[in-house]
Amino acid sequence: MKIKNFKFLEGAAKAEGLTVIIDVFRAYTTAAYLFANQAEKIFIVSKVETARKLKKELNNPVLIGERKGIKIEDFDFNNSPYFISQHNFMGKEIILSTSAGTKGxxxxxxAAEVITGSFVNIAAAAEYIKSKNPETVSLVAMGNNGVTDADEDNLYADQLANLLKGKKTLAQAEIKARLRSPAGDRFFADETQSEMPKQDFEYCLKLNKFNFVIRAEQIDSDIYxxxxxxVD
Structure with a gap:
């Protein structure tokens, strides 16, 4: 198994084989909590106009998304795992659009196949990849807005590679300590609590809370x- 590392939107375009699109803060943590809270279907789009068009085609979907951390106007929720965890989405269809992860x-x-990357199911991702035993695995750290480094995505890529190689990985407390600052600073500023609550930091770093992977299947050019x- 050859592991390749890529970054940002330009890296996603180069990814091949079984590809992990990594967005720890917060897209693919949010997606995991949506599934845990009984969402029936989740569609991801890169463009806001695609989301609004798709909304008209679905049966009363819930729109979730942000740009630069701020909830998109007329969407129902920001991309916040904490806020999402407080609601039951049973039977609901979700449309999710974010600054980095969904665009990735x-x-x-x-890519031959795409799964999502977040710490809440990193062990499940490793087991899934090992069960598939692909020739090539591409790890894509999406970063901030898909264009600059994000410590949390880089650390995830490092830890997943270690799991795949049978090497030692960090405990949850160590991961939280490394990411508290500067990566986590956005969650602890008083002025951002309505958009990026401090609980999001904790919810994003609940190591292996879920034992499922999230695969992405293409529906249309801008819809997966x-x-x-x-994962057994």
């Missing part, structure tokens, strides 16, 4: 559906 999946046109798959 759309950009990964050369996320599929929850349990």
């Amino acid at each position: 999946i759309i950009a990964a046109e050369n 559906q996320l599929i929850r798959k349990e």
Whole structure:
């Protein structure tokens, strides 16, 4: 198994083989909590106009998304795992659009298969990849807005690679300590609590809370559906 590391939107476009699109803070943590809270379907799009068009085609969907951390106007929720965890989405169809993570999946046109990356299911991702035993694994750290480094995504890529190689990985407390500052600073500023609450930091770093992976399957050029798959 050859592991390749990429970054940002440009890296997603170069990814091949089984590809992990990594967005710890917060897209693919949010997606995991949505599935845990009974969402029936999750669709991801890179463009706001695609989300609004898709809304008209679905049966009363819930729109979730942000740009630069701020909830998109007329969307129902920000991309916050904590806020999402406080609601039951049973039977609901979700449309999710974010600054980095969802754009990364759309950009990964050369990938043979795409799964999402977040710490809440990193062990499940490793087991899934090992069960598939692909020739090539591409790890794409999406970063901030898909264009600059994000410590949390880089650390995830490092830890997942270690799991795949059978090497030692960090405990949850060590991960939280490394990411508290500067990566986590955005969650602890008083003025951002309505958009990026401090609880998001904790919820994003609940190591291995879920034992499922999230696969992405293409529906249209700017629409993918996320599929929850349990890992034995």
